Amino acid sequence: MAMYWLMQGCQAGDSLVFHYSGHGSQQRNYTGDEVDGFDETLCPLDFETQGMIVDDEINATIVRPLPAGARLHAIVDACHSGTVLDLPYLCRMDRNGNYVWEDHRPRSGVWKGTNGGEAISFSGCDDDQTSADTSALSKITSTGAMTYAFIQAIERGHGTTYGNMLNAMRSTIRNTDNGVGGGIVTSLISMLLTGGSLGGLRQEPQLTANQAFDVYKKPFFL
Structure with a gap:
């Protein structure tokens, strides 16, 4: 995977950015380390022959090796991408901006955090939603x-x-209904892979991290 390149030589003081805009999907998880019972996946150009990239692989490649003093921001614009980095905490925020951090650490005890670094992800939608x-x-x-x-x-x-940032992104998407097009096309691949059905547009960007923090006090910078 090209993701390996991102981590080569990573050390304290480095600021890494991983951006993916494309197709995403889900597949059944059989290890018991997913709250909803599904692994989230990315579908690169060659996924039909090489397979999808599963969240466990992404976590093992760019999250767990992240050393102390290094920072990783992921920006993942894909269907079912809410927890696609398998980070331990998800910021569950309502439309009024109130939030709580949900604990998504696997009950199995498998470590999904970093090696001392900071990992934060903005994703296009929740795990059960599609991105337009x-x-x-x-x-x-x-x-x-x-x-x-x-x-x-x-x-x-x-x-x-x-x-x-999270509030502004959600507000922009809610107010861009008239400019949305292609959502059905974007969602079609997910429907085919999961056997689901297409519904109306439901998309709320999500924030996940390797540790909980005060989202209104922590400055955002890449």
Whole structure:
């Protein structure tokens, strides 16, 4: 996997960014280390011949080796991407901005944290949701709605804290309904892989981390 390259030579003081905008899906988990019973996956261009990239692999490759003093930000714009890095904590936030950190550490005791570093992920939607495309960014071609919302949050000055970022991204997506297009196409691959059915657009960006923190006090910076 190309992800191995990201971690080569990683040391204290490094700030890493992993961005993926594409197809995502789920598959049944049989080890008992998933709260919802499913592993989240990424579907790269060659997934039909090489297979999907499972969240366990992503965690083992770019999360667990992260050394003390290093920082990783993941920006994953894909269907079913809420916990795609398998990080131990998910920030469950309501529409009023109130939040609690959910503990997603596996009951099996398998370690999903880092080797002392800090790992934080913004994802396009919750694990049971799909991510849409939008033409509102370029006005010419469709891009991921979450990627668009992430850029808008920074450009409009909402990137002061992680909580402000998450609220701004969700607000942008809720207010971009008229510009959304291609969501059905984006979701189709997930439907085919999981045997699910297509429904209306439900998309709320998520925040996960290797440890809980005050999202309204911790400054956001890459």
